[in-house]
Structure formats: C-alpha cells, structure tokens
Amino acid sequence: MAVIAIYSVKGGVGKTTLATNLAWESSQASGWKTLLWDLDAASGAAFLLGVDPKTTKTADRVISRDRAPAKQIVKTRFPGLDILPADRSLWTLDSQLVAIGKKRRLAKLTGALSKDYARIMLDCPPVLSEVSAQAMRAADVVIVPLPPSPLSSRAFALVAEEVKGSGKSHPPMLPVLSMVDRRRTLHREAIEANPDWPVIPQASLLEQCAVQRGPIGSFAPGSPPARDIATLWRAIERKLSQRRQK
Template sequence: MASIAVYSVKGGVGKTTFAVNLAWCAATISRRRTLLWDLDPANGSGFLLGVDPKKKRTAESVFAADRTPSKLIRKTEFANLHLLPADESIRTLDRQFGRIGKKKRLAKLTDGLRKDYDRIVFDCPPVLNEVSTQVMRASDLVIVPLPPSPLSTRAFEQVVEEVRGSGKSHPPILPVLSMLDMRRTLHKQARAANPTWPVVPLASAIEQCAVLHQPVGAFAPRSPGARAFAQLWTAIERKLALKKR
C-alpha cells in the first residue's frame, strides 16, 4: 500500500481536482483498491464525487484513540474507489491532535487500512500546522499543484520546507504545473524553466468536473485533461516503484 498527499499551502491551485482525478486513475487505470481521504473541512472531494458525509458521524471522530475510519468510509459510483469524506468538524483537527498527543496518529490509521486498500490519496487542507505535519509522516509521495505565478513559487518553497521538516525520512515531492495555458507569456516561461515537471493544462473539460460531479476521465476520456491526469498517474506509479527499491 502506498499513500499520496496532494498538498499546497495556497488555495485555489486545483488541489481537490487533482486528488479526485488521481484517485480515479488509481482505481480505474491501475485497478487498485483506492481510498480518497478528504482532510479539507470544505469536503471538496465529496462534492466532486457527489458523496455527502454521513449526518450522524463526524469526520474528526476518526482520530479519537478508540476509533477506526471504516464506519465513515463511503462507496462511490466508481469501481475500486471509496471516499472518506470531510465535514466541518475537522476544522479543529489541529487542536485535537494536540490533545491526544500522538504525532503519528494519521500514519497509524493509514497503516491500519493497508489490508483494505492499495492506494490512499489525501486531499489536504492548505495549512501549515500539526495536520500538515501528520500528513507528511503518513505519506509516501507529495504531489504539489503549481499554477504558474510568483505566489505559487513561494508556496512551493514553503511546501518543501514543511516536508523536509517532517523528519529524516521525509517523502519525495513531485511538483506539477497546473492550469497551464501556453498562450500566456508567464506560463511559457514557467514551462521553459521547469521542462521536466508534469503538466495539467487549463482545460474546459476539467472545469466540468464540478458541474458533472465526476472525474474528467469518466466523461471525457480522450480530452487533453484526462490524458494529462493519466500521464501524471503513470509518473506517480513509477516514482513509487523507484522508492520501494
């Protein structure tokens, strides 16, 4: 089992769209048993997949000392893809981690899901606190979406610092240029400066994910956006394979 975090300290970079589409690629293209774990209180992943959290169970209860995630996990309409949705309760998750005093609580919960899932994808909140630190300790790879802009570059530097600060065996980082539009000068410059980074283009089909409540590969499999996520997923699987060697 491998866990992948989609993370940025900056909002509006396409983080949730990445998480949903990569989880779908894991489940559909690689046919791996996949859990998409939404750690963002906005429950964006649940919205994009048309799955609401259960009313009677709060997402933060997963992290209590005597609880497991299994009762909150929901099936999606896609084979091999399950969702652990978020809700407003995890706005206080940082404080909850402080109360229980366990620095690897998320990593322990993730390890406990090993028998049920081959891949876990974390949709992370854009924060720098104990939640992000726990995510880094629980992850085998960190994906960082970066729209071409000076603010994104600064955000990436903060992510690198956060990941490296999580411990000696910190996970590798894979930066991805997101919402790339080669008609724009700044975007061309960003691509020229980082020619080896994977790219996900600015594409109308990707924007339709939020309208149709589906990953782009499910409704527009031949679109540039779907092909970009499939290629990115292939790069991720290769990086995970190299990490295991």
C-alpha cells in the same frame, strides 16, 4: 500499499480536483483498491465523486477519538474507489491533534487501512498545520500542485521545507504546475523555468468535473486534459516504484 498526499500551501490551485482525478486513475486505470481520504474541511472531494455528504459532523473522530474509519467510509459509484469524506468538524482538528500529542496518528491509521486498500490518497488542507504535518509523516509521496507564476519555485520551497521537517526519511515530492493557460506569458515562463514539472491545463472539461460530479476520465476519457492526468498518474507510480527500490 502506498499513501499519496496531495498538498498545497495555497487554495484555488485545483488541489481537490487533482486528488479526485488521481484517485480515479488509481482505481480505474491501475486497478488498485483505492481510498480517497478528504482532510480538507471544505469537503469538496465527496461532491466531485457524486457522494452526498452526511449532515453529521464526525469526520474528526476518526483521527482524534479512535473512531473506526470503516464506519465513515463511503463507496462511490466507481468500482474499487471509496471515500472517507470530510466535514466542518475538521476545522478544529489541529488543536485536537496537539492536545492528544500523537505525532504519527494519521500514519498509524493509514497503516491499519492498508489491509483493505492498495492506494490511499490524502486530500490535505491548503495550509501549513498539524494536519498537514501528520499527512507528510504518513505519505510515501507528496504531490504539490502549484500556480503557474514566478513564485512557483518559492511556493514549492516552502512545501519542501515542511516535508523535510516530517523526519529523516521524508517522502519524495512531485511538483505540478496546475491550471495552466499557455496563452498567458507568465504561465509559459513558469513552464520554461521548471521544464521537468508535469503540467495540468486550465480546461473547461476539468471544470466540468463539478457539473458531472465525476473525474474527467469517466466522462471525457480521450480528451487532452484526461491524458495529462493519466500521464501525471504514471509519473506518480514511477516515483513510488523508485522509492520501493531504495
């Protein structure tokens, strides 16, 4: 089992779109039984996977009140891919986690879920918080989508500091330049400054994920952005393999 956290300190960088597409790659391309756990109160992941969210506000209870995750998990239309959806109750989860004082609560829960899932994706909230700190402690690898700008390296340094603060055996990180338009000079300069970072383009087909309510691999599998997502997924699998070998 491996836990993969998708985390950014900034919203609007395609984090949730990336998380849902990587979860699809995990389940469909690699054949892993996969759970996408949405920890972002904006709750966009369920929508992108074609799941209509429930009106009840109980997502926080899985973490803060020992509610069994199985009661909240929803199957998607994609074989082997389930989701634990978010809702607005997660807005107060930070204070609840501080109150209960369990620093590895999320790690414990993902460990328990490992009997049912080979890959667990965490779509983290786009802010430095107790929830994100818990996700870092639970993760085997952290994927960091970043805007293509001269500040990309600085933003990644902030995330790296957060991840390293999660413990001595902190997970490896994989920065990703997201929503890249190669026609723009600043975007090209960001790629040149970070040549080893994977690149995900700003593409109308990726925007169509919200219209089609499905990952790009499900409706445009041969497209360039779909191939870029698949390449990123293979890089993640290599990161996990290298971590297991250490």
